[in-house]
Amino acid sequence: xxxxxxxxxxxxxxxxxxxxxxxxxxxxxxxxxxxxxxxxxxxxxxxxxxxxxxxxxxxxxxxxxxxxxxxxxxxxxxxxxxxxxxxxxxxxxxxxxxxxxxxxxxxxxxxxxxxxxxxxxxxxxxxxxxxxxxxxxxxxxxxxxxxxxxxxxxxxxxxxxxxxxxxxxxxxxxxxxxxxxxxxxxxxxxxxxxxxxxxxxxxxxxxxxxxxxxxxxxxxxxxxxxxxxxxxxxxxxxxxxxxxxxxxxxxxxxxxxxxxxxxxxxxxxxxxxxxxxxxxxxxxxxxxxxxxxxxxxxxxxxxxxxxxxxxxxxxxxxxxxxxxxxxxxxxxxxxxxxxxxxxxxxxxxxxxxxxxxxxxxxxxxxxxxxxxxxxxxxxxxxxxxxxxxxxxxxxxxxxxxxxxxxxxxxxxxxxxxxxxxxxx
Amino acid sequence: xxxxxxxxxxxxxxxxxxxxxxxxxxxxxxxxxxxxxxxxxxxxxxxxxxxxxxxxxxxxxxxxxxxxxxxxxxxxxxxxxxxxxxxxxxxxxxxxxxxxxxxxxxxxxxxxxxxxxxxxxxxxxxxxxxxxxxxxxxxxxxxxxxxxxxxxxxxxxxxxxxxxxxxxxxxxxxxxxxxxxxxxxxxxxxxxxxxxxxxxxxxxxxxxxxxxxxxxxxxxxxxxxxxxxxxxxxxxxxxxxxxxxxxxxxxxxxxxxxxxxxxxxxxxxxxxxxxxx
Numbered sequence: 001x002x003x004x005x006x007x008x009x010x011x012x013x014x015x016x017x018x019x020x021x022x023x024x025x026x027x028x029x030x031x032x033x034x035x036x037x038x039x040x041x042x043x044x045x046x047x048x049x050x051x052x053x054x055x056x057x058x059x060x061x062x063x064x065x066x067x068x069x070x071x072x073x074x075x076x077x078x079x080x081x082x083x084x085x086x087x088x089x090x091x092x093x094x095x096x097x098x099x100x101x102x103x104x105x106x107x108x109x110x111x112x113x114x115x116x117x118x119x120x121x122x123x124x125x126x127x128x129x130x131x132x133x134x135x136x137x138x139x140x141x142x143x144x145x146x147x148x149x150x151x152x153x154x155x156x157x158x159x160x161x162x163x164x165x166x167x168x169x170x171x172x173x174x175x176x177x178x179x180x181x182x183x184x185x186x187x188x189x190x191x192x193x194x195x196x197x198x199x200x201x202x203x204x205x206x207x208x209x210x211x212x213x214x215x216x217x218x219x220x221x222x223x224x225x226x227x228x229x230x231x232x233x234x235x236x237x238x239x240x241x242x243x244x245x246x247x248x249x250x251x252x253x254x255x256x257x258x259x260x261x262x263x264x265x266x267x268x269x270x271x272x273x274x275x276x277x278x279x280x281x282x283x284x285x286x287x288x289x290x291x292x293x294x295x296x297x298x299x300x301x302x303x304x305x306x307x308x309x310x311x312x313x314x315x316x317x318x319x320x321x322x323x324x325x326x327x328x329x330x331x332x333x334x335x336x337x338x339x340x341x342x343x344x345x346x347x348x349x350x351x352x353x354x355x356x357x358x359x360x361x362x363x364x365x366x367x368x369x370x371x372x373x374x375x376x377x378x379x380x381x382x383x384x385x386x387x388x389x390x391x392x393x394x395x396x397x398x399x400x401x402x403x404x405x406x407x408x409x410x411x412x413x414x415x416x417x418x419x420x421x422x423x424x
Numbered sequence: 425x426x427x428x429x430x431x432x433x434x435x436x437x438x439x440x441x442x443x444x445x446x447x448x449x450x451x452x453x454x455x456x457x458x459x460x461x462x463x464x465x466x467x468x469x470x471x472x473x474x475x476x477x478x479x480x481x482x483x484x485x486x487x488x489x490x491x492x493x494x495x496x497x498x499x500x501x502x503x504x505x506x507x508x509x510x511x512x513x514x515x516x517x518x519x520x521x522x523x524x525x526x527x528x529x530x531x532x533x534x535x536x537x538x539x540x541x542x543x544x545x546x547x548x549x550x551x552x553x554x555x556x557x558x559x560x561x562x563x564x565x566x567x568x569x570x571x572x573x574x575x576x577x578x579x580x581x582x583x584x585x586x587x588x589x590x591x592x593x594x595x596x597x598x599x600x601x602x603x604x605x606x607x608x609x610x611x612x613x614x615x616x617x618x619x620x621x622x623x624x625x626x627x628x629x630x631x632x633x634x635x636x637x638x639x640x641x642x643x644x645x646x647x648x649x650x651x652x653x654x655x656x657x658x659x660x661x662x663x664x665x666x667x668x669x670x671x672x673x674x675x676x677x678x679x680x681x682x683x684x685x686x687x688x689x690x691x692x693x694x695x696x697x698x699x700x701x
Contacts, residue, residue: 060508291528294518294519294530295522295527297515298519298522301505301509301516301519302500302519304471304476304498304504305497305498305571306522308474308476308496308498309522310492310493311522312527355510356555356558357512357555358510358515361510
């Protein structure tokens with residue numbers, strides 16, 4: 001009786017939660033999965049493997065905040081590229097500066113009724129397509145494939161909106177087949193709207209360069225300084241990059257939309273060019289990582305001995321930080337800052353709870369990253385929720401499971417030791 | 425064979441404190457003790473010797489194999505290592521081979537055997553597969569010494585290797601260091617607070633006290649003496665005694681270096697890697 005009384009509110013709450021979760025799109029998501037989502041799903045897995053593997057050193061070197069700061073720097077690099085594009089389009093600084101938007105206003109930019117926003121979004125989908133939509137054999141036919149980066153959750157348009165076949169479907173149901181969308185109207189977002197054809201720098205390249213430079217600086221700054229720690233400087237970089245990305249995106253008119261996606265990880269469709277970037281940079285990074293793994297372990301475990309022995313510690317640290325920076329820049333552009341941060345922290349945390357050796361910890365961390373990314377992505381599609389937070393949820397569940405396993409193992413070891421001492 | 429030659433060297437942290445001039449010559453196979461009160465500059469001097477910290481002035485030359493990569497091994501204080509790393513004793517011993525192996529070159533089975541042999545020499549081979557963080561303090565120290573000797577170095581620096589050890593553990597570790605130094609002809613420089621240990625094992629002693637700007641170099645009998653108890657020494661009162669046996673510096677064959685001169689060493693890579701202050 002007591003049990004049923006105490007469980008009643010919990011069960012009631014769960015039922016309420018089930019009622020809130022919208023699973024009406026799950027069937028459509030599954031139907032369209034192979035056609036529309038499979039490529040992005042696989043790219044997400046690659047992101048999970050890459051960040052899970054590299055995240056091991058983020059945890060071991062106690063530089064967790066670094067990955068958060070670098071993902072913000074990556075976002076600032078993108079915003080800077082948009083801003084430069086806007087300047088290049090006009091040949092003069094932006095005259096009209098939009099007042100600071102409230103969060104709901106930022107989200108309102110996602111309303112598909114705004115044709116200019118469609119055009120901007122189309123540009124954002126592919127850094128070098130200048131707003132044009134290119135057919136891609138790996139994607140669904142033009143009439144049905146998403147022509148913009150579909151988002152889920154809070155920023156998704158309401159189901160049944162007039163543009164469900166248009167550029168911004170919310171979830172599976174939104175990605176229904178339909179007539180091909182009309183050709184995009186001329187951009188009308190203030191004076192900055194033409195930057196799609198005047199973009200002097202590819203945003204992803206500027207983001208990569210900026211993130212790499214900051215990572216190199218952070219690998220050096222703080223060492224040997226008594227009045228500041230590396231941690232405080234990483235915090236400074238984080239806050240400056242966050243503020244810069246917001247200001248630059250507002251100056252560039254269109255960036256707020258993109259930055260919101262980057263921050264919350266609401267993107268579910270990864271454009272083909274970004275998929276190629278993920279596979280290319282990711283494969284190269286993992287190959288270098290495997291080759292230099294023993295060096296990274298040595299300089300991370302005992303940097304003083306490494307320096308005394310004449311080993312190139314600065315070079316090794318620089319390469320490690322560059323690999324982390326490149327991965328974070330590429331993945332932030334593709335899936336957003338929140339899932340990138342989560343995938344560098346949660347998988348290695350779980351792996352280090354279980355393992356007592358580096359190589360098994362590395363493999364487990366990469367696997368947990370893959371499962372978190374894949375699971376989060378899939379659940380976001382089924383439940384019509386944002387992908388980034390769902391990746392965090394899945395990763396957190398795995399960490400909790402690893403903690404339970406570790407606790408049980410510790411108990412077992414303690415009991416065995418006690419029995420042995422009693423018998424002895 | 426000469427491995428370290430320090431000439432008119434001043435060590436310390438620019439703008440904070442400095443200690444010198446120091447002149448010393450370390451031969452391969454010799455055992456040096458570095459002693460002094462807390463904050464005397466012992467660790468700073470040890471790091472300056474091998475380029476982990478730049479000299480404020482003077483010169484320091486490495487030779488006789490110490491100038492090569494992996495020619496100097498450093499055994500840090502145990503609490504300087506982070507327990508979060510999931511490494512086994514064998515992993516730690518193999519790290520000693522990384523400098524000789526070089527950047528980006530993978531381990532082979534041969535290296536595994538060398539590391540196991542190094543563990544065997546320190547009596548820790550049976551612990552090879554055990555997590556390093558689960559070992560006792562003495563076992564960890566032995567594994568770190570195995571790592572230091574794995575690369576067959578010319579110089580081994582030890583920073584308080586017997587700190588927080590009981591008397592038996594301290595004796596075992598110091599006997600091991602002594603034996604390895606003699607067997608492999610390694611120059612050992614050991615920072616220690618244990619005067620008894622230094623008196624027993626070291627052939628030469630460096631006594632430092634930066635507050636009193638004193639540097640004395642000599643035999644254990646000259647520096648520590650036989651009638652100075654450790655408590656007296658730790659209060660630094662021994663430094664008030666006249667340096668009856670302090671060796672006179674040899675005539676300087678070269679003109680004194682200019683103030684602010686940096687350490688000159690062929691190992692430019694190490695000079696580029698200043699250690700954390």
